[in-house]
Amino acid sequence: MLKSPRFILAAAFVFRLWSLNTYVQQHPKRALGAIPFLFEPGNIAFSLYSGNGFGSPFRVETGPTAWMTPVYPGLLAGIFHLFGPYTFDAFLSAALANVAFSAFAVIPLYFAAKRLGGVNLAATAGWLWAIFPNALLLTYQALWDASLGALLATIILWATLALRESERVRDWIGYGLLWGLTLMTTAALGALLPFLLIWAGWKRRLGLAAIAAGVAVVCCVPWTVRNYRVFHTLVPLRTVMGLSMWLGNNEKANGIGTANLHPISNSAERARYIELGEIAYNAEKQSEALHFMAAHPVKTLEFSALRFVAIWSGGAAHPLADFLHPPDPSTSVLWFRWVLGFNLLAAVFSAIALILPGGFFNPKQRNPMGVPLAAYVLVFPLAYYITLAPPRYRHPIDPALMLLSAVTLQAICQTVYRRFVVKSPAASSTRAHTSRNISSEK
Numbered sequence: 001m002l003k004s005p006r007f008i009l010a011a012a013f014v015f016r017l018w019s020l021n022t023y024v025q026q027h028p029k030r031a032l033g034a035i036p037f038l039f040e041p042g043n044i045a046f047s048l049y050s051g052n053g054f055g056s057p058f059r060v061e062t063g064p065t066a067w068m069t070p071v072y073p074g075l076l077a078g079i080f081h082l083f084g085p086y087t088f089d090a091f092l093s094a095a096l097a098n099v100a101f102s103a104f105a106v107i108p109l110y111f112a113a114k115r116l117g118g119v120n121l122a123a124t125a126g127w128l129w130a131i132f133p134n135a136l137l138l139t140y141q142a143l144w145d146a147s148l149g150a151l152l153a154t155i156i157l158w159a160t161l162a163l164r165e166s167e168r169v170r171d172w173i174g175y176g177l178l179w180g181l182t183l184m185t186t187a188a189l190g191a192l193l194p195f196l197l198i199w200a201g202w203k204r205r206l207g208l209a210a211i212a213a214g215v216a217v218v219c220c221v222p223w224t225v226r227n228y229r230v231f232h233t234l235v236p237l238r239t240v241m242g243l244s245m246w247l248g249n250n251e252k253a254n255g256i257g258t259a260n261l262h263p264i265s266n267s268a269e270r271a272r273y274i275e276l277g278e279i280a281y282n283a284e285k286q287s288e289a290l291h292f293m294a295a296h297p298v299k300t301l302e303f304s305a306l307r308f309v310a311i312w313s314g315g316a317a318h319p320l321a322d323f324l325h326p327p328d329p330s331t332s333v334l335w336f337r338w339v340l341g342f343n344l345l346a347a348v349f350s351a352i353a354l355i356l357p358g359g360f361f362n363p364k365q366r367n368p369m370g371v372p373l374a375a376y377v378l379v380f381p382l383a384y385y386i387t388l389a390p391p392r393y394r395h396p397i398d399p400a401l402m403l404l405s406a407v408t409l410q411a412i413c414q415t416v417y418r419r420f421v422v423k424s425p426a427a428s429s430t431r432a433h434t435s436r437n438i439s440s441e442k
Contacts (some may be wrong), residue, residue, distance in 0.1 A: 002127075005110040005111075005122070011130045012102070012135075015131060015136060016102060016135070017099060023140055030088070032091045032092075033089075036094075037094075038264075040057040041073045041076055042073075043058060044077075045073045045080055047061075049081060058264045058273070064278075066237075066239045067238060067239060068145075069184045069237055070184060071148075071185040072145035076143065079094050079097075091143075098139035098148070101148045102147040105154045108158035109403060110123070111158050112154065112157050113403050117407065117410070121410055125399075125403040125406035129398075134343065135395075138392055138395055145185055147395070150397075150398055152186065153182070153186070153189055153376070160175075160199070163200045167208065173215050180219020180220060181219070183219070188383065190237065192379060195371075196372055196375060197212060199371050220237065240282065242282030242289070243281070243285045245285065245289035245290070246286065246292075247261060247388055248389075249292050250289065255302065255303040255306030255310075257388045304386060306389075307386075312347035313343050314391050319344060322340060323340055346401045349405035349408035350405055353408045376397045
């Protein structure tokens, strides 16, 4: 039963609902109905709900935006229409949707892992995801697309592994449609698209991969056309890169970011955004960031190193110091250390799995099935090393990290079993006794 994907899925739901209920009990309903929506997705959703179109990401009317792709704000707008804007019922509905997205990621994760290493690996990966603290917290702490992005990224991983064996055009068209939905939900996952497509279609299926790529592009065309009509320039997916680079690389930056300079909370920056418009504002911020990076190369490398650590520790730029002395006194020390420790172990175990003897990525074995997982770990986070590194940015690839961690954990268990159980004196004595009994019976 413990290896059943249905049972692991049920457990994932239970853990997430328990965590959400605890959070709800600790906060006033009025606050929960407002604060989680006061970020870009909720603000854009309110603009849609109000009939002002896809725009105004900063709590005031600023006109059309391409700050993010449209699926998740559209989902929140639908929730506003059903339960009213900025209500507790709307928060609960949005949080439950995220819970469902996060829990259902168990299914594609299970079957991707089963394809790679069998039922035991699949169950281990599924259970790690079921209890992964980030997956619990990010369903409700802020209403972003992270949970839905994790589900889509995991479906893509499973589909990519399965597609390598298919020559049916309809399968590749479906794969392209899946990518189209993903790009319209979590555009950052587009960094993986060329690597996964080329791997899946290598040699004999490159034509089919081209079809899938074309379908994905066609899915994005309406959004790109809309952006061109609104901004009179080409914006394939979103506009936010310039600001992200600047927030992570400026005179006041600390390596993790400078949230007090974000237009959503800084009135001067918001006024500058309104004055210039979204395209010119992001272009200005990108120029300022590049100028800072060129003028301060050592500081830029230090910032990138801090963000590298933060990405893989779950948000802590100084994980050892934070583990010993948690920075937030309002948070349970035990819980904080559990979250940080889990993230650190997941990062270390995932790194080990890349080169593990007998694992997917051992250079002597050259197992091609490990290439998509390697892309998730090595390619996806690259942009965040030069921009910002909050935990939700990494979350779409967290299920893949659980799979890699399961590989290492399984290898450790097998090593311990062989060394201390199979080769133990007691086990040897038992085997010898059994052999003597068999011989005497003969």
